[in-house]
């Protein structure tokens with residue numbers, strides 16, 4: 705059988721998004737997906753998950769030496785998340801801009817974190833920070849066949 709790669713399904717750039725447990729608990733899934741859609745990014749795939757500790761530790765492995773790693777993992781498994789794959793020209797940077805600064809106190813008006821973030825940890829959303837991480841993160845949660853053409 706033919707093996708498909710991500711590139712076979714992809715027109716623009718892909719990025720990976722998480723609506724974090726705080727925003728899900730605060731009933732902001734719809735508001736955040738609307739902000740994403742209104743920005744012109746296309747939602748290629750989306751689903752609700754509740755990460756295990758092992759999954760969250762694996763996802764944030766790049767941060768394992770940082771002092772807040774344990775707290776971050778506990779936060780990310782504290783409730784369900786919505787994970788999505790977004791597509792568009794320059795999608796990685798556009799979604800980072802739409803999210804706003806890591807600390808919502810520093811995020812500008814019109815960003816997701818300004819609107820819905822509570823603090824440096826419970827900051828409503830995650831977005832890939834570059835092409836290599838985007839690729840790893842998309843495939844951490846989605847198979848190629850889950851990405852709509």
Ligand code: GDP
Pocket residue numbers: 767772775776805806824825826827829830831833
């Ligand atoms: P991001 O790329 O903007 O999400 O920021 P980072 O990659 O630097 O950090 C990953 C995530 O860890 C952030 O989105 C926050 O949820 C959390 N985080 C970052 N800095 C801190 C911190 O100083 N304390 C705590 N508790 N969490 C943090």
Ligand code: MG
Pocket residue numbers: 833
């Ligand atoms: Mg990051």
